[in-house]
Amino acid sequence: MKVWKYVIAVWMTIVIAAGFLIYIPEIPILEQTARNIFFHVPMWMTMFVLFLISLWYSIKYLNDANLQDDVKASSAATVGVVFGICGLLTGSLWARFTWGSWWTFAEPKMNLAALALMIYVAYFVLRSAFDDRAKRAKLSAVYNIFAVTTVPFLLYIVPRQLTSLHPGADGNPAFSEITADELRFILYPAFIGFIAMGYWIYEIYTRYNILKLKAENS
């Protein structure tokens, strides 16, 4: 195992512990749940990075038609969706105890995030529709390029134009001057840690899928 994986293991352990231990200022309504920012927000960042990796390999597949690139693209999308599900579930729990409801259809960011995941579910449905590997790889690569371009609009651009309970609405960046500065000391390391974790899981899943591809071809 490579060194960076040990580094991540230690890094993440510190981030999780520090996320619970650091002092945070008193914030009405949020109270201690302000700590959720260290866990909930990096889920979406990780998801987006994995979708970008997926986009990269989809473009690469369209250039060189190497099936291993298709495997990498679909593996990255799978792990990205896993992190997206984590983001949705954690957001839903957080909403229950701060906004008062598990889910509300009046909240744009929540619903559009679910829609973004649906677009990726459609990617896997599309993949399962083809028996021919080359055809599946080509069409899903094209679809994937469409899918990833919708994500920034659904998660960032559109919700910011609308009134919303979610931080980052009404044209504000999510982390603005109204958010306590202390949270940054853990939030940014948490971004790095979770993105690296996501990459690690993606790498393991890709190695498995490439081996499977080789086993099927031999």
Place this chain on the structure above:
Amino acid sequence: MQEDSLAIVDTLTEAYSDQWAGAPGAEEAGVFVQFMSSNDLIYVVLGVSLIIWLVLLFFLFRVDKKVAKLEEQINSNQEE
């Protein structure tokens, strides 16, 4: 401030407000809601961490099973 913005965006508030924990009568809420709301909501953070852990664990188990299946397949191919 939070309550005002809630009223603007949340059309469900009127219909369901009396069922919400934040509404009057939270004391009679279920055991789960009461537990989660105790100690400045810290258990919500625990819940969020556990959700991430369980989802990743679920994924790990799935990949483990897939690898085991692939191993079986490769081993049986070699025996032939």
